[in-house]
Amino acid sequence: MQKRTTDGSPATREEPPIASGTVSHDDPNTARPRSGLGLLARRIHFLAGFAVAPFLAVMCLTGLANAFTPQIVDTVHQQELFVDTDTGAPRPVSDQVAAALAAHPEGTVKAVIPPPDEDRTTRVVMSMPGLPDVDEFADEDLTVYVNPNTNRVQGELITVKDRPPAQAWLRHSHGNLHLGPPGRLYSEFATTWLPVIVACGLALWVAQRRSDGTSGLFTRSRRSSSTYARLRGLHGSLGLLLSLGIVALAVTGFSQSNYVGDRVDQLLESVGSSEPQLEAEKVPLSPGEEQIGVDRVVETAEAEGMRGELTITAPAEPGAVWEVAETATGWPIRKDSIAVDPHTGQVIERVTFDDYPFLAKLNVLGVQAHDGTLFGIVNQVVVSLLALGTLVLIALAYRMWWNRRPRHALWPPTPAPVWRSLSKAQLLTVVIACAILAWAMPVLGVTLIGFVVLDTVINTVKRRRTRT
Structure with missing residues (x-):
């Protein structure tokens, strides 16, 4: 006869514990x-x-935490990333670079990132004496944030590949627990x-x-x-x-x-699917010929239809070309880059996202999807x-x-x-x-x-x- 509880319902049989040192493999539940x-x-x-x-x-x-890096970084570094006043027309980019150099004359400009939106500051990335170049993942620079409407320096931060401290901290927490390689x-x-x-x-x-x-x-x-x-x-x-x-x-x-x-990387290279890079060589310098400035480079990039966040890399030595790359994340993918003649301002090489092999495109999409930046908040x-x-x-x-x-x-x-x-x-x-x-x-x-x-x-x- 089946046992019942005090309310008349069938009692549930308690399963006895497994005997010490044995495992019940004959039980259908295991x-x-x-x-x-x-x-x-x-x-x-x-x-x-x-x-x-x-x-x-x-x-x-x-x-x-890393998935919500954009929101966290904007909150933590609001003073540096957003303009304190948006009155007036934007000043020439060269004037903004000059303001950053005036604040740090000992620095050397490596790259300039004009604001992709009206409420953002211009970022001037500078190499500074004394900042370590540990490896390709941890080389540090000084980024100066300039209000494009007033040329006022709003702040400066030690950055890693233009990543502000909050972003670098989140990235290293996820990737290496701040223990290095x-x-x-x-x-x-x-x-x-x-x-x-x-x-x-x-x-x-x-x-x-x-x-x-x-x-x-x-x-x-x-x-x-x-x-x-x-x-x-x-x-x-x-x-x-x-x-x-x-x-x-x-x-x-x-x-x-x-x-x-x-x-x-070895696999992509072996099948000819590596991410294409600009390969423009140095341009011979004629006697008395002057190099163009960053304003001319910006005009050239805009004329070429480049939009969004643009990272302008300055020539490292006389005769080296200017490079401009679309570096914004998200869909649609914009990954075009151009090499600009330092004397004439003409485009001498261009690589578009359409030039990427199929596997290289998949790699770009996969990395952004992994980081939560490909489709915005939905991706996050x-x-x-x-x-x-x-x-x-x-x-x-x-x-x-x-x-x-x-x-x-x-x-x-x-x-x-x-x-x-x-x-x-x-x-x-x-x-x-x-x-x-x-x-x-x-x-x-x-x-x-x-x-x-x-x-x-x-x-x-x-x-x-x-x-x-």
Whole structure:
């Protein structure tokens, strides 16, 4: 006879805890994949996910802040970025540059960025004695912000590639935790393993559907299911929903990473898909011939139809050309650049976004989508939802892991080793795939070797303890 509660409703049977040192693999709520590859996917998903999750959580939190960089920077540096008065007509750009040089005569002008909007200041980027050039990601300059209507210097900031301090801080928090080049390993560790973890998770989801005989896209757990089964169903459904976006975020971040970024550059170069660059050489200087000023360069760029934010790079030496590039982010993409003759003001070379190879275009679009700048606020919301969803997935995964711990055990069990369950063909396929991934993603390769060595040592110690 079925037991009932005091109100007459059927009593829910409490599932007894797992005995110490054992894992119930026969329970349908904890069904295991039967194939060797399925078991391998389960072990990789668990062990790699367990190790990567803390780093991934940090990336999600810093990525949330980084996605809203434009709003944060405008708020923090409002005094420098926005004009304090918009009365009067804009002054010549050369006068604004002169005002910046008057404030810092020891500096050398590297670039000038006229305001893309009427309420913005002009940015004059200057190299200064004493500012370090650590590497291509951390060379510092002094940027002077000039009101284009009054020529008044509104402020100055130490910038990294024209990124003001707030933007540089957010970028370094997400990319290297302010630890410099060694810190970039943490983000590369998380992003390179993420697609592998997602792929193994999808394999487990397919195996679970076959085991349960379900036909729906998302798994629905019965009310009588165990807590673990309900958590697994929620984790699997949410993971399936977010999988494409999560992998897209990871892949679009590859080109901005260290070792994988080098591999991406090598791949693009090998197939002739590198981002085209201006290659204009120095122009011979005739006796008595003077060089044009920045005002003439601005006129030339506008006549060429260049719009939005323009970064004007000054000649580094006599005879070198002026370069003008469209550097605004967002859709539609504007990435044209021109080289201007320093004596005649004529355009001697032009590269447009249409000249970019297909893969180079995809790379530009991917980087902007990753940073949340491609489609404005919509892009920022999507990136934020993916980051928050990933944090929920991590929390569910750790909750599942903790829920499965045996009675009187301090830690839950890990999936059993599966290498011996693979056929020779499967093992060879796995080894080849790992070798390819290790070449393409060196950080993944090194940590994979570390995982295998550590896993082997731990299981060897366990077997010896069992024998004794």
